[in-house]
Amino acid sequence: MYHQKLDSFPEKFLWGAASAAYQIEGAFKEDGKGPSVWDTFSKIPGKTFMETNGDVAVDHYHRYKEDVALMGEMGLKAYRFSVAWSRILPEGEGKVNEKGLQFYEDLVDEMLAHGVEPILTLYHWDLPEALQEKYNGWESRKTIQAFKQYCQILFERLGGKVKYWVTFNEQNVFTSMGYRWETHPPNLSNLERMFTANHVINLANAEAINLFHKMVPKGLIGPSFGYGPAYPSSARPEDVLAAENGEEFNNIWWLDVYCRGIYPKFVMKQLQKLKIAPEVTAADHELLQSSKPDFLGINYYHGGTFQENRIENKQNAKEAQKKEFSAIDPYLMQPNEEQAQSPEVPMFQSISNPYLDKTEWGWEIDPVGFRVALRRVYARYGLPIFVTENGLGAIDQLEEDGSIQDDVRIAYLEKHVLEMKKAITDGVEMIGYCAWSFTDLLSWLNGYKKRYGFVYVNRDEESEKDLKRIPKKSFYWYQELMKQNGANIMDNEVEE
Numbered sequence: 001m002y003h004q005k006l007d008s009f010p011e012k013f014l015w016g017a018a019s020a021a022y023q024i025e026g027a028f029k030e031d032g033k034g035p036s037v038w039d040t041f042s043k044i045p046g047k048t049f050m051e052t053n054g055d056v057a058v059d060h061y062h063r064y065k066e067d068v069a070l071m072g073e074m075g076l077k078a079y080r081f082s083v084a085w086s087r088i089l090p091e092g093e094g095k096v097n098e099k100g101l102q103f104y105e106d107l108v109d110e111m112l113a114h115g116v117e118p119i120l121t122l123y124h125w126d127l128p129e130a131l132q133e134k135y136n137g138w139e140s141r142k143t144i145q146a147f148k149q150y151c152q153i154l155f156e157r158l159g160g161k162v163k164y165w166v167t168f169n170e171q172n173v174f175t176s177m178g179y180r181w182e183t184h185p186p187n188l189s190n191l192e193r194m195f196t197a198n199h200v201i202n203l204a205n206a207e208a209i210n211l212f213h214k215m216v217p218k219g220l221i222g223p224s225f226g227y228g229p230a231y232p233s234s235a236r237p238e239d240v241l242a243a244e245n246g247e248e249f250n251n252i253w254w255l256d257v258y259c260r261g262i263y264p265k266f267v268m269k270q271l272q273k274l275k276i277a278p279e280v281t282a283a284d285h286e287l288l289q290s291s292k293p294d295f296l297g298i299n300y301y302h303g304g305t306f307q308e309n310r311i312e313n314k315q316n317a318k319e320a321q322k323k324e325f326s327a328i329d330p331y332l333m334q335p336n337e338e339q340a341q342s343p344e345v346p347m348f349q350s351i352s353n354p355y356l357d358k359t360e361w362g363w364e365i366d367p368v369g370f371r372v373a374l375r376r377v378y379a380r381y382g383l384p385i386f387v388t389e390n391g392l393g394a395i396d397q398l399e400e401d402g403s404i405q406d407d408v409r410i411a412y413l414e415k416h417v418l419e420m421k422k423a424i425t426d427g428v429e430m431i432g433y434c435a436w437s438f439t440d441l442l443s444w445l446n447g448y449k450k451r452y453g454f455v456y457v458n459r460d461e462e463s464e465k466d467l468k469r470i471p472k473k474s475f476y477w478y479q480e481l482m483k484q485n486g487a488n489i490m491d492n493e494v495e496e
C-alpha cells in the first residue's frame with residue numbers, strides 16, 4: 001500500500017509507556033508481600049547478569065508518587081503496569097493482604113489524578129512461589145482456581161477505576177523460557193511439561209476474560225502477545241514453507257487459541273504425533289470457545305527469518321545448534337543438541353536477517369516489520385490492537401552536565417511510530433501504543449545496563465546509588481509527540 005498522505009492518529013489514541021511489577025517495585029518482602037517465583041529464581045547463581053534481582057529494583061513501591069508526577073509532567077496519556085499477585089495473595093490463594101491491594105489502589109488513584117489512564121496487567125511472570133511449591137504452578141489446574149480468586153479481588157476493587165486490563169504478558173516467552181530453555185522460572189527443560197502448562201494458562205486466560213466480562217461490563221480486556229512476523233530467508237519455496245512453519249509455531253499456536261478459541265491444526269497434529277500434545281477435554285474446548293478478548297495486546301521488538309532445515313540433513317541441523325544466538329533473546333532461541341527432536345527442528349531454522357541492523361544486545365531493528373506485524377495480526381483476527389510494548393534497550397550515558405542524550409532511542413521510536421501510522425493508514429484499528437518503558441528498570445536477565453526508559457534511574461548493578469530520576473532527551477521528544485498526537489511524525493520521503 002502506498003499513501004500520499006498518512007491518516008492522523010485517532011483522537012483519543014492512548015500514548016503510553018509500560019512496566020512490570022518485578023522490574024520496578026522492589027520492596028520484595030514489605031507490607032506482607034509473599035515471595036514470587038522470580039524472587040527465588042533470580043537468586044540461583046548464574047541465572048541473571050551479575051546476579052541482579054528485583055529486591056530493590058528502582059524502588060517504585062516507595063517512589064510511585066514521584067514517578068506518577070513525572071508521567072503527569074510528561075503528559076503521558078496511559079501507563080501500563082502489572083500487579084504482583086503475591087502482594088495481594090501472599091500464599092497465591094486464600095488470605096488477602098489488604099496492604100498490597102491498597103498500594104495498587106493508591107497507584108491507580110494517583111494516575112487518575114494526573115490524567116493518566118491506567119492499564120493493568122494481571123500476570124507479568126511473577127507467580128506466587130507458594131503455588132509453584134504446592135501445585136507445580138501452571139502445570140496444575142488448581143492454579144486456575146487461585147488465579148480466578150486473584151482476578152476477582154482485583155476486578156471488584158479496581159474494576160470501577162481501571163478500564164483496560166491485560167491478562168497474560170507474553171505467554172509465548174515465559175512458557176518457553178521457563179519450561180524449555182531453563183532461563184526463567186520454573187527453570188525446566190521439558191517440552192511435554194511446557195505444553196501442559198501452556199494449555200492450563202490458556203484455560204486461565206479464558207476464565208479470567210469470562211469473569212471480567214461478567215464483573216466489569218464496561219471494561220476492556222485482552223492478552224499481550226510477544227509477536228514477531230516470520231520472514232522467509234529467500235523466495236525458494238522450501239524457505240517460504242519454513243517461514244510458514246515458523247509463523248505457525250511461534251505465533252498462530254497462541255493467537256488462534258486467544259482469538260478463535262481453537263488450537264491450530266498443523267501444530268497440534270505434529271505435537272500429537274510426537275506424543276507431547278496437551279490434553280484438551282470437551283469442556284476445555286467449550287471454555288476456550290466461550291471467551292473472546294476485546295482487543296489484542298501486541299509487544300513488538302522484532303521478527304524472525306527462517307530457512308529450510310530438514311532434520312535428515314544432519315549438516316544443517318548441526319549448524320543450527322552451533323549458531324550463536326544470544327541467550328537473552330527470548331524470541332529467537334535455538335534448540336540444543338538434546339532438543340534436536342523438538343517438533344519444529346525439522347521444519348525451520350532461524351537465521352540472522354542480513355538487511356537489518358542490530359541493537360547492542362543483538363536484537364534486530366525492524367520498524368517495517370512492525371507494520372507487517374500489525375497488518376498480519378489485524379487481517380487474521382480483526383480485533384483492535386493495543387501495542388503494549390515496543391522499545392530500545394541501550395546503554396545510556398549520564399553526561400557531566402546531568403543530561404542523557406539518547407538520540408538512538410528517539411530514532412528507534414520515531415521509526416516505529418511512523419510505521420504504526422502507516423499501518424493505521426492501511427486500515428489497522430488501534431487503541432494505543434505503550435513504549436517500553438517509562439523509567440529505566442531491571443531487565444529480567446540483563447541487569448540495569450540495558451536501559452529502556454524515558455526517565456533515567458541513577459543506579460547500576462553494583463550500587464543502588466541515589467536512585468535519582470532524570471528525564472532523558474527522549475522524555476521531551478515523546479512529550480512533544482503526544483502534544484501533537486503524532487502529527488509531527490511524517491514520512492519525509494513520501495508524504496507532504
Ligand code: BGP
Nearest residue numbers: 020169170173393443444445450
Ligand atoms: C519483554 C517483556 C518485558 C521486558 C522486555 C525487554 O519480553 O515483556 O518485561 O523485559 O521484553 O526485555 P529485556 O529486558 O530482556 O531486554
